[in-house]
Amino acid sequence: MLIELKDVNKTYFGAQPLHVLKGINLGIERGEFVSIMGASGSGKSTLLNILGILDNYDSGEYRIDGKLIWDLTEAKAAEYRNKMIGFIFQSYNLIGFKTAVENVELPLFYQGVSRHKRHEMAMEYIERLGLKDWAGHYPNEMSGGQKQRVAIARALVTKPDIILADAPTGALDSKTSVEIMELLKELNERDKLTIIVVTHESGVANYTNKIIHIKDGVIGQIEENRAHDAMRFGSDGVLK
Amino acid sequence: MFDLFTEIWSTLRQNKLRTALTGFAVSWGIIIIIVLLGTGNGLMNALMNNAFDTVQNIIAVYPGSTSKPYNGIKEGTVLRFNDRDIAFSEQFSEKIDRAYGSLDFSDTLSLGKEALSSYIMGVDPQLKDVWRLNLVAGRFINKSDIKDKSKHIVIDDNAATQLLGDDKDYSKILGRHINMGDIPFKVIGIVEAEEQSWGHNSYIPYSTAKTMRTEGAWLSRITMEFHDLETKEANEEFEKGYKRAMNIFHGMDPEDTRTTYLSNYYLSNQEISKAVRIMRTALWILGLLTLLSGIVGVSNIMLITVKERIHEFGIRKALGAKPLSIMKLIVVESVVITAFFGYIGMVIGMVADFALDKTIGSHPMDMGIMQMYIFKNIGVGFDVAIEATLLLIVAGTIAGIIPAWKGARVRPIEALRAEK
Numbered sequence: 256m257l258i259e260l261k262d263v264n265k266t267y268f269g270a271q272p273l274h275v276l277k278g279i280n281l282g283i284e285r286g287e288f289v290s291i292m293g294a295s296g297s298g299k300s301t302l303l304n305i306l307g308i309l310d311n312y313d314s315g316e317y318r319i320d321g322k323l324i325w326d327l328t329e330a331k332a333a334e335y336r337n338k339m340i341g342f343i344f345q346s347y348n349l350i351g352f353k354t355a356v357e358n359v360e361l362p363l364f365y366q367g368v369s370r371h372k373r374h375e376m377a378m379e380y381i382e383r384l385g386l387k388d389w390a391g392h393y394p395n396e397m398s399g400g401q402k403q404r405v406a407i408a409r410a411l412v413t414k415p416d417i418i419l420a421d422a423p424t425g426a427l428d429s430k431t432s433v434e435i436m437e438l439l440k441e442l443n444e445r446d447k448l449t450i451i452v453v454t455h456e457s458g459v460a461n462y463t464n465k466i467i468h469i470k471d472g473v474i475g476q477i478e479e480n481r482a483h484d485a486m487r488f489g490s491d492g493v494l495k
Numbered sequence: 496m497f498d499l500f501t502e503i504w505s506t507l508r509q510n511k512l513r514t515a516l517t518g519f520a521v522s523w524g525i526i527i528i529i530v531l532l533g534t535g536n537g538l539m540n541a542l543m544n545n546a547f548d549t550v551q552n553i554i555a556v557y558p559g560s561t562s563k564p565y566n567g568i569k570e571g572t573v574l575r576f577n578d579r580d581i582a583f584s585e586q587f588s589e590k591i592d593r594a595y596g597s598l599d600f601s602d603t604l605s606l607g608k609e610a611l612s613s614y615i616m617g618v619d620p621q622l623k624d625v626w627r628l629n630l631v632a633g634r635f636i637n638k639s640d641i642k643d644k645s646k647h648i649v650i651d652d653n654a655a656t657q658l659l660g661d662d663k664d665y666s667k668i669l670g671r672h673i674n675m676g677d678i679p680f681k682v683i684g685i686v687e688a689e690e691q692s693w694g695h696n697s698y699i700p701y702s703t704a705k706t707m708r709t710e711g712a713w714l715s716r717i718t719m720e721f722h723d724l725e726t727k728e729a730n731e732e733f734e735k736g737y738k739r740a741m742n743i744f745h746g747m748d749p750e751d752t753r754t755t756y757l758s759n760y761y762l763s764n765q766e767i768s769k770a771v772r773i774m775r776t777a778l779w780i781l782g783l784l785t786l787l788s789g790i791v792g793v794s795n796i797m798l799i800t801v802k803e804r805i806h807e808f809g810i811r812k813a814l815g816a817k818p819l820s821i822m823k824l825i826v827v828e829s830v831v832i833t834a835f836f837g838y839i840g841m842v843i844g845m846v847a848d849f850a851l852d853k854t855i856g857s858h859p860m861d862m863g864i865m866q867m868y869i870f871k872n873i874g875v876g877f878d879v880a881i882e883a884t885l886l887l888i889v890a891g892t893i894a895g896i897i898p899a900w901k902g903a904r905v906r907p908i909e910a911l912r913a914e915k
Contacts, residue, residue: 304908307813309813309906309907309908309911310906310908329817329818330817330818330819333812333815333816333817333818334815334817336812336813336814336815337814337815338815342813342814344911348806348809348810348813348911349810350807350810350811352505352506352508352509353505361811361814362814362815364498365811365814365815365816365817365820366815370497370498409814413815
C-alpha cells in the first residue's frame, strides 16, 4: 500500500471548533488513478493538505510507502514533499518572474541538483509536455492550458511517488480540461504514476479509475470506475 | 551561491524603483559616515600637526622671573640658565635621560644681495631627532661641529630658495658661505621648513652660539628627555619638584612658580590623543545613527517584500524549500542591497573626501601673524573602508533577519492561500 490513512482526525480550533476530518480510513495502491470528490466544506481540501504534508493531523496514522508522517519538523516535511509528492494546483502556482523551464527546475534546485543537470532534466519534461517552444516564456505569456502543463512538468520532474492534483481543471475551459485530464490519464497508464485528483466536478472524477466520495469529514462510497461510466457526463467526455 | 544570486537578481529587477530608493538611504548613510570620518581625520591631522610635531617624552624649560621678593632677591629678577643648569637638570632625577641647552637669537642671513631675518638656534646634534626635523639635503650639526665650535649652519628650504634668489633648486646652496650679520657661515644642511612657522629657523652648533653671545651666554631653553612618567599626576608631581629644586638651586623662593616655565609635550600629546579619540568615537556614533535610518529603511522594505512574496514562498515550500533556505534568500537579498548601495556610498564618500582635501584641505587659513591648517589630509584609511564593509554586511543581516524570520515561519498552506 502506497498511501495508508488510519482513523485520521483533524479539528480546526477557532471561535467554534470545527471537526473537519472524522476518522478517515483510506488506502491507495501504487499506480492507482483516483479522485477524491466532495462538495465544498466536505473536508476534501483538508484531506489533500494532509496527504500533501502541507498540514498536520490531530490523531490517527498517515503512512506513505510505510513511512509514518507524524510530528515532522518544517525542514523534514519540506524534504518529504520535495521527494515524494508532486503538486498540481488549480491556480497553477507558477512563479511569475521565472520562465517555464526555470519553474520546472525549482524542485530540483531544492534537491541540490547542479545547474546544468537541472536544466537538462527540466527541458526533458518541458519537451514531453509539448512546450519546447515555450520553455523561455514567462507564465503571463502563456495560456491556462500551457501554464497547467508547465505545472505538471514541475510536478513530474522529481519523479515523485504521488501526484496530488487539486482541482487541476478548475480554471480551464472545457476543451483544455479534457486535454489535461487525458494527459493525466496517459501518465497513469504509460508511466504507472500514482495520481490523486481532488475535485468537485463529476466529469473530472469520471476520468479516474476509482472515485472516493467524501462527505462531512467521512469517506462515503468508493466507486470502481474502470469503465468510466460512473457519471452521466462520462460517456461523451464533456466535463462542464 | 551563484543560484542564490540569480534568484536575488531576478527579484530585485522586479522592483527597480523600490530597490533604488531603499539603496539610496543606505548609500546616504555611508556617505555621511565616510565624509564625517574623513573631515574628522582632517581636523585631527591638522590639530596634531599644529600642535607638536615632536617626540613625546620631552619637557622644555624656559626661564622666567620671580613673582615676589625673597631673601634679598627683588621681584622680577630673571632666572638665568647656564651650563650648570643643564648638568643640574640631568642629575635632578633618574627619570631624566638627557638634558640639552639651546641658545637662540635672531639675526639676518644674507647671500649677495638677498637677505632675510631668521631665528637662530644654537643646538645640540640630538635636537634634530627630538624636534623631528626633516633633513632634505646635506647633514645636521654633529659632535665635531660642537667640539670645534665651527661656523656651520643648517637652514630651511624656504630660506635657501630665498637666498638663492628664488631658485627652487635649493640644494645649490650647500657648501656655500652665507653671512649671519657679518660673520660667514658655511651651509652644511637643509631642513624642511615647518608648515606653521612664524619665520625661518636656522641651526648652528650650541658651542658656536655661546661664543657669539658674550653677555653671560645665558641659555634660551633647556630640553629634557625623560622616561617613566606615564600619568598626568606623575608628570605634575615631577614638574612641581623640578621647579622647586631649580628655585633652591638659584637661591630663590622654593614656592615661586613663575621662575621657570615648563612645556610638557608628553602631557599635551596625551590630551590631544584623548580629544582625538573622543572626537572619533563621536563621529562614528553620528555616522552610525545616520546609517541606522538606512537600515530601518531596508528592513521596512524587506518586510513589505516578504509580505508581497508570501504566496511565492508558499509555492517554494510546497516544492520542497526548507525554512532555512527561505531565510537565506531574504537575508542575502538584504545584504546584497545594503552592501551594493553601501559600497556605492563609500566610493562617493571617498570622492567627496578627496574633493574636500583638494579644496579646503590644501589651503591654510591666514591668521595674520601665521598660517594654519584647519584640515589636513582629509580622508579615511583602508582600515575604515574595511570596517565600513563589515559594518554593511552586519547591517544588511540585521535588516534582513526579522523579515526573513517572518517569511520562513509562515506555514505553506497559509502562504498558498495568500493573495498573489
